[in-house]
Amino acid sequence: MKSDLLYQLALAHVPHIGPIHAKTLVEHFGSATAIFKATRTQLEAIEGIGPARAVAILSYHDYDAAEKEIQFMEKYRIRPLFLTDPDYPQRLLHCYDAPVLLFYKGQADLNKTRILSVIGTRSHTPYGKHLTETLIADLANYDVLILSGLAFGIDVLAHKSAMKHALPTVGVLAHGLDTLYPAQHKAIAKEIVASAGGLLTEFPSQTAPDKHNFPARNRIVAGMSDAVVVIETGVKGGSMITAELGNSYHKEVFAFPGKTTDTKSAGCNQLIRHNKAMLLTDTQQLIDCMGWEPGNKKTTVAASGWTPTATEQQLMHCFATSDTVHIDELNTHSKLGGSTLAATILNLELQGIVQSLPGKRYKLLLQASPAGE
Secondary structure: OOOHHHHHHHHOOOOOOOHHHHHHHHHHHOOHHHHHHOOHHHHHOOOOOHHHHHHHHHOOOOHHHHHHHHHHHHHOOOEEEEOOOOOOOHHHHHOOOOOOEEEEEEOOOOOOOOEEEEEEOOOOOHHHHHHHHHHHHHOOOOOOEEEEOOOOOHHHHHHHHHHHOOOOEEEEOOOOOOOOOOHHHHHHHHHHHHOOOEEEEOOOOOOOOOOOHHHHHHHHHHHOOOEEEEEOOOOOOHHHHHHHHHHHOOOEEEEOOOOOOOHHHHHHHHHHHOOOOEEOOOHHHHHHHHOOOHHHOOOEHHHHOOOOOHHHHHHHHHHOOOOEEEHHHHHHHHOOOHHHHHHHHHHHHHOOOEEEEOOOEEEEOOEOOOOOO
16 A cells, blocks of 8 residues: 555646646645645546546556655655645645655754745845844844755855744755755755754755756745745846735845945845835834744743633634735635724734734734643
């Protein structure tokens, strides 16, 4: 009998079944095994699947590649994280194009309370280096997971600074875990894993760092985080793509400004000018906007003496995976009507339970009490 992992790997490689269709299938059938055991009629009945994709699933037989991948993962202690795995990055589930399967080597919690993506140019200036190192040094007492792409420049500076200040850091890669690009960062990658960080990718082994893989990698960097900080970038490139993705996923996007004549900061200035990023001048501004407290301390609902109503509790469930949520997510996941939702949010604001943030986002100021309290 084939294990569910074998079917999970197969689902990620069936022709014409990308992340969006795979997610739809998993939500309907519950598991990868159930998808491959379904009949053609059952598959075709799913919206967006149709005859061609149903046939592609039923005719898929390349399980040898999946079995080799399992052997590779077992040998190098790589963890597969399927959409339904509780350790799968839950913030990604709010992204319409979340990867169906991730490969992870490391110990860092991918669902940490605070996750910050720090990105920028591959050829930074002393100004960019100073901003990166200062930003992360200032976050040393805030228990933040630093996420980046392990590329040259700002990315690797962010990873190094995080390790220097004992913050967990995860590098998101655009290739399989059997290689490392750029090769010059192999030692840094090993250090990240050894320091309770991690390496994460949606690509199986034998996947080269091809150009088209990087935008896909960038959506994970944006989707996994609570906020994205851009430090030096031109008007084109991966950082601009990640910032745009951050906006589409309703993440907070910040950018440090630069001189108007500095091409290295032209992208940051453009993001700010077009209201696609908040102008960031120092770390404290970021901390205040995100509502972060040192040491990850937050008053619990029980300790506050506040007892939520059934409607308020329904709304608070939307903050289960992230302290900061966009109004569209509240509207979708709370299942409250528009007027009820607006009234409930207003009541919570007046009681100091939630805080309104720029960009129609809301920050939960109290964390839910442990079950049974």
